[in-house]
């Protein structure tokens with residue numbers, strides 16, 4: 045018994061900014077951004093919120109799966125950019141969709157978040173605790189981006205993706221995931237006061253302007269990704285005794301075209317097995333894997349019975365890979 049993906053959905057804000065728009069904000073160029081990242085444009089929220097995008101992606105996934113909101117008994121939202129601290133985004137999504145029978149909670153594991161949410165849903169479904177899960181990644185990274193920092197603002201974008209998982213007969217693969225908290229300084233966003241001002245410090249800790257937004261050691265993250273992603277893919281294949289040539293496609297977190305190309309090279313796989321859409325959306329953190337999955341699904345590019353690998357990596361540091369049989 046395992047969780048089977050039986051529907052996908054996504055929501056992308058219509059407003060977009062191309063690299064030339066970014067070059068009006070910071071000293072950069074379309075050519076530099078394309079060459080170093082592969083990103084051409086990114087979509088940015090206007091009226092939308094993390095919750096509204098999550099709910100719309102979820103609604104589309106349920107429609108795609110032919111599942112009614114009342115049938116959903118678990119909603120997981122992976123996000124680092126929720127509108128409010130309480131209530132959790134998943135409860136707000138429940139309200140928007142009328143999924144009144146669902147248990148709802150959020151996960152925060154940055155760009156590995158969707159993968160970990162997917163694994164969590166799979167584990168719950170395998171125990172029989174729940175039968176139908178809606179797993180969503182939704183991000184308004186534009187709210188966390190320092191639009192004066194050319195080292196980060198060229199990379200990120202907003203959007204949401206979702207998958208419906210139902211209990212079914214199929215192979216339960218063991219996921220492989222890792223974390224290295226001691227390397228967390230490579231990618232941070234400190235925009236919450238870390239002192240209560242009551243017992244720990246006289247005054248809440250003051251942050252600098254830059255600390256309110258994402259800060260990143262780009263080269264450290266790049267090296268971490270190109271080393272750890274191929275390793276964890278090898279590991280997930282090994283522990284599940286799956287041969288590399290059985291994998292039809294690798295759905296990687298969409299951070300940077302050069303990272304995806306380096307992973308393909310290290311695995312000695314053709315780049316065609318690594319679909320990409322980061323040129324259109326930039327890095328949408330935990331939304332990137334389900335958005336790509338939805339595009340592949342709707343374009344009919346995933347054959348029934350084929351094996352796919354999902355792999356994520358990001359702040360924490362966290363990373364991991366899972367195998368799924370496409371149904």
Ligand code: COA
Pocket residue numbers: 071072073076077080081155194195196198260261262263265266299300327357358359
């Ligand atoms: N436009 C123009 N020049 C830029 C620039 C920009 N947007 N950003 C940096 N530069 C400059 C630097 O100042 C530096 O100039 P110098 O040589 O005169 O000092 C030069 O370009 C090279 O900078 P560097 O930081 O070494 O560039 P890079 O090749 O490492 O590319 C990133 C920078 C951010 C694109 C790259 O490191 C990266 O993609 N890292 C991974 C980030 C990521 O994916 N994070 C999310 C993971 S979930």
